[in-house]
Amino acid sequence: MSKYTEPAKQLLENIGGSDNISVVTHCATRMRFVLKEPKNANVEAIEAIGLVKGTFTQAGQFQVIIGNEVSSFYNEFIKLAGVSDTSKDEVKQAAKQNMNFLQRLISHLADIFTPLIPAIVVGGLILGFRNILGDIKLLEDGTKSIIEVSQFWAGVHSFLWLIGEAIFHFLPVGITWAVARKMGATPILGIVLGITLVSPQLLNAYSVAGADEIPVWDFGFAQVEMIGYQAQVIPAILAGLLFSWLELNLRKIVPNSISMIVVPFFSLVPTVLIAHTVLGPIGWQIGSFVSDVVYSGLSSAFGWLFAAIFGFVYAPLVITGLHHMTNAIDLQLMSELGGTNLWPMIALSNIAQGSAVLAMIFINRKNEQEKQVSIPATISCYLGVTEPAMFGINLKYGYPFLAAMIGSAIAAVISVGSNVMANSIGVGGLPGILSIQPKHMWMFALAMLVAIVIPFILTLIFAKANVGKISLKKAK
Known part of the structure; x- marks a missing residue:
């Protein structure tokens, strides 16, 4: 019998037994359940299990935070429960039965952008490094950049743009692939569709404003402008x-004998034409409007208020899943402005949550059992993964969560008030500074310091004032 056997038995019993499990899987730190009757789960008893660091419900899934041991624990659990291994995609599909319209919309957005995030993070780091090499006068008494002095680094600077351009200029290829994959259409045709939006034949989106003449496809009776949609979301x-709607519906009515020929042709060709005549121009205008509204709000006289509100509520948004909507806004800001002033606030919120847990480590430094949760949670939070910190410690006590929200709000005001911009979405914790545009790094470092110090101090003050007294007694 392994060390996971008894905790697994307890979880199975308090989750409502095998009969209450519709599907189950796991991610890096959490067990993900879709329960037939969520109300049958005894949350208090589950959170009292030694290996469990917290629970929460999101997107129709009941999630149990285990930590880095989740894979071994999961294998023991499914053996005891008599349920089969299930993919995360199957869990998401099953979870829809417990989701309302807004939750489903957010889930769809998350499924589209989540596969793209690793590439975007890498791209942001590359752009930041290129800016340090080429845009900051670091050498010869502040008169020359590194690439002006070193041919080697000039070559590196030029070479890295190959990757940066592939990620950001050709982002629509990744998006159309992700949408096709999500909707159940043919992914390779989604890729082809994306390429038609960014083809070298087209006038680059960044050159449209200054172009003397826009090339067109001339059909005799009509002309279509040959405009690319590089970086457009x-x-x-x-x-x-x-495209996905056309392909899926054509599959239903076209006989299998000719489906291979008819369906791709009559789903892809009309989509490309409509994309360049209707959807592209409309989507460009919508995207420009969204980015203008957000940027105007953040750069206006009341930008500090917007920043304070966003910094304060971002962590609660993570609980609801609404934070996934910020990915589309960040990408649109990057397309229109060459950077985003929204994402730095997200990184600061993550840091603030980790700092509140750091204070709890100090407060409960004699509680060896809690250290097993709080220390890994702090490290994870500072590296951009906040769930173990929020659900394992901060929400459990309450006041550390509030302290982190306040610290995040103050740090966000400093960031926005200093016009801090990130090259792109990055690692949402301390390493996030590498994605900040070089000229803003010092001010972002100051905002990071605030996001570390303020939540730590406020958590100590709240604890001293006996805020969350019941939770503290329970923990002892």
């Missing part, structure tokens, strides 16, 4: 959705 989403 909404045109790619709309095109991907139309």
Whole structure:
């Protein structure tokens, strides 16, 4: 009998037994359940299990935080429960039965952008490194950049743009692929669709404003402008959705004998035409409007208020899953402005949550059992993964969560007030500074310091004032 056997038995009993499990899987730190009757789960008893660091419900899934041991624990659990191994995609599909319309919309957005995040994070780091090499006068008494002095680094600077351009300029290819994959259409045709939006034949989106003449396809009775949609988010989403809808519906009515020929042709060709005549221009205008509204709000006289509110509520948004909507806004800001002032606030919120847990480590330094949760949670939080910290410690006590929200709000005001911009979405914790545009790094470092110090001090003050007294007694 392994060390996971008894905790697994306890979880199975308090989850409502095998009969209450519709499907189950796990991710890096959590067990993910879709329960037939969520109300039958005894949350208090589950959270009292030694290996369990917290629970929460999101997107129709009941999630139990285990930590880095989740894989071994999961294998023991499914053996005892008599349930089969299930993929995360199957869990998401089953979870829809417990989701309302808004939750389903957010889930769809998450499924589209989540596969793209690793590439975007890498791209942001590359852009930041290129800016340090080429845009900051670091050498010869502040008169020359590194690439002006070193041919080697000039070559590196030029070479890295190959990757940066592939990630950001050709982002619509990734989006149309992700949409097709999500909707159940043919992914390779989604890729082809994306390429038609960014083809070298087209006038680059960044050159449209200064172009003397825009090339056209001339059909005699009509002309279509040959404009590319490099880095555009909404045109790619709309095109991907139309293509997927056409393909899936054509499959239903076209005989299998000719499906291989008819379905790809009559789903892809009309989509490309409509994308360049209708969806592209409309999507571009919508995207520009969204980015203008967000940027105007953050750069206006009341930008500090917007920043304070966003910094304060971002952590609660993570609990609801609404934070996934910020990915599309960040990408649109990057397309329109060459960077985003929204994402730095997200990184600061994550840091603030980790700092509140750090204070709890100090407060409960004699509690060896809690250290097993709080120390890994702090490290994880500072590296951008907040769930173990939020659900394992901060929400359990309450006041550390509030302290982190306040610290995040103050740090966000400093960030926005200093016009801090990130090259792209990055690692949402301390390493996030590598994605910040070089000229803003010092101010972001100051905001990071605030996000570390303020939540730590406030957590100590709240604990001294006996805020959350019941929780503290329970922990002892």
